[in-house]
Amino acid sequence: MDKPKGHAAKPAPEGRRDNKPQFKQKPKANYDGWLWGAHAVEAALKNSARQGLIRLFLSEERTKSAPPALFKRQEIKISTLPMSEISRLVPPDAVHQGMALHAPVLEGESLDDLIERDARNGLHVILMLDQVTDPQNIGAIFRSAAAFGVKGLIMQDRHSPPLQGVLAKTAVGAVDVVPFARVTNLSRALETLSENGYVSIGLAGEGEFNLHELLAQQGWGESLKKLVLVLGAEGEGIRRLVAEHCDHLARIPMPGGFESLNVSHAASISLYESCARR
Structure with a gap:
């Protein structure tokens, strides 16, 4: 027996299963550059x-x-x-x-160019960041690097944000002042720096000496004039393989008993010890 007319379900439009209103997703804003x-x-x-x-x-x-x-x-x-x-x-x-x-985002320069730029005169301090990814922290580190006259900054290519937006705003112009390089492998970069006369110090809580003592022991500013300071991500710190490629590990003494510092604050203290306190 045929079904009465008017009771057949109306087919849904192709690609839809019901009659609920469809909303277009708002496109994500793009702030690149x-x-x-x-x-x-x-x-x-x-x-x-x-x-x-x-x-x-x-x-x-x-x-x-x-x-x-x-x-x-x-x-x-x-x-x-x-x-x-x-x-x-x-x-x-x-x-x-x-x-x-x-504008086009800054790409940085090669490690060789950074070393060549840094070889001209005076004391040479380079900062290396191991998987530091927070844009505000990196921006603050650039600002401190510019303030203390750091010759260059090295970041890992895959784990660092582009130098734009909030990062550049936090750096208040320092991303256009401090030379920087992105590298694929930080351990190999440390080997290259060592071949060019640099001594590398990784900042880690398990360091045997505090940074001020270690710099004095190494003759910083006299027999030693090329220095790399390596800072790791907050919480995890410097990765094991990177730490093994550092010449020394040093700690920042914290008599207050607190376990750690924000990485940008640790960078500022380290730069004061190596660039200003002398």
Whole structure:
């Protein structure tokens, strides 16, 4: 017997199983190549190593007050926008101060070029980061490196974020000041540095000597003039193989009894010991 008309189920449209409303997923914002904040943007504009088209976005107030020398590069395209429009270009919580910039991300240089650059004169301190991945920590380390006159910074290629966005804002321009290199293998990089006269010290709680004592023992500033300070990720510290390739392990004494420091704070203390306390 035929079913009564009007009771047959209406076939669902192809690709759908029900009549629930379908919502398109909001595309993820892409902030690759973006910098914001006065210090970060001004340092980027002064850095001749930044190649390719640079798009600079300024508020009306910033357009009036910015030094003309910042805009003499031919590859810069400048746009003046209201503050609210600049805010739409960068992440919602970004403090851009009326300045934002979009440009190719800095790639760094080779380890050989970093060593050659560092071989010119004076004392030479290089920082190496072992799987430090937090952008704010890396930005703060760049800032300290610039403040203490570090000759270069080495990061692992696969485990470090691009030098842009929050990282560059935290560094307040230091990513365009401190030379850096990305390497595939930190242990091999330590071997290369050793062949070029560097002594490497890994910062670790199990170090036999505190950093100040060890630097004095090694004749830092007199017989020793090339130094690599190796810092590991917070919590895990320096990985075993990297630690084995360090010439020495040293600790930062903490008489208060607390077990560890934020890696950016450890970097600042280590740089004070090696660059300023002498």
